[in-house]
Amino acid sequence: MKFRKVFHRAQASTAHPLRLLTLCAFFAVGIIAGQAVQYAAEADSSMELDTYLRGYAGMIMQQDPASSALRVAAVYFREPVLLLLLGFCTFGAVVIPLVCATQGFLLSFAAASFSSVLGKSGFLLSLAAFGVRGAITLPCTLLVAQWAFDKTICRLRNEPFSGGATRRLAVCFCVLAFGAVLELSFVPHLLSLVLSSVS
Numbered sequence: 625m626k627f628r629k630v631f632h633r634a635q636a637s638t639a640h641p642l643r644l645l646t647l648c649a650f651f652a653v654g655i656i657a658g659q660a661v662q663y664a665a666e667a668d669s670s671m672e673l674d675t676y677l678r679g680y681a682g683m684i685m686q687q688d689p690a691s692s693a694l695r696v697a698a699v700y701f702r703e704p705v706l707l708l709l710l711g712f713c714t715f716g717a718v719v720i721p722l723v724c725a726t727q728g729f730l731l732s733f734a735a736a737s738f739s740s741v742l743g744k745s746g747f748l749l750s751l752a753a754f755g756v757r758g759a760i761t762l763p764c765t766l767l768v769a770q771w772a773f774d775k776t777i778c779r780l781r782n783e784p785f786s787g788g789a790t791r792r793l794a795v796c797f798c799v800l801a802f803g804a805v806l807e808l809s810f811v812p813h814l815l816s817l818v819l820s821s822v823s
Contacts, residue, residue: 643777644770650721651766654728661729662736693808700761700804703727704768704796711772717780720773727765731758756810760803764796 707723710716735754771789778785 640770640774640777643773644766647721647724647766647769647773650725651728651762654725654730655732657725658729658732658734659736662733662740665737693804696804696807699757700800700807701797703761703765704800707765707769707772708793711775714776714779716772716776720769720776724766724769727762731762756803756807760799760806764800767792767796 703723707720710720710723713719731754735758738754767789771793775785777783
């Protein structure tokens with residue numbers, strides 16, 4: 625009996641790489657779907673998209689600090705907080721992979737829109753707008769998603785969940801906060817530099 629408890633605890637504390645690979649696969653499907661949808665939309669409204677993207681880049685640079693801080697905080701913390709909460713729900717086993725796919729789709733569609741409509745300058749613009757954000761949010765979101773996915777799967781299977789990655793989650797949210805501050809102070813200047821060099 626004692627041995628069984630120890631065995632179940634050891635099972636719960638081990639990482640499940642297959643679950644992480646599942647989440648990465650959903651994220652990859654979202655990326656591919658974003659590219660495909662952007663390619664289909666590009667033929668229809670290239671001029672409108674060009675005007676919209678330039679206006680969007682200009683709007684980012686001209687926002688007042690309060691609304692800009694709220695927008696950036698929402699972008700950085702929306703998915704991780706949602707995934708964290710879904711880890712406590714049994715239906716999270718279905719919704720968590722869909723959140724990963726949606727995030728991959730949105731990021732891919734936005735970056736592909738900048739790149740395809742504005743050419744080389746669009747690639748630089750998408751790198752300036754989404755490079756810092758993607759490099760910080762994607763690994764952190766995947767780590768939070770893995771924790772939440774493990775937790776909800778253990779709940780469904782009535783397995784013990786050790787919750788041993790709590791320190792890792794705290795580090796993820798600290799890194800996200802640092803990324804938000806970095807984007808607020810760095811990205812508008814970078815966008816301004818890219819826009820002035822391509823206009």
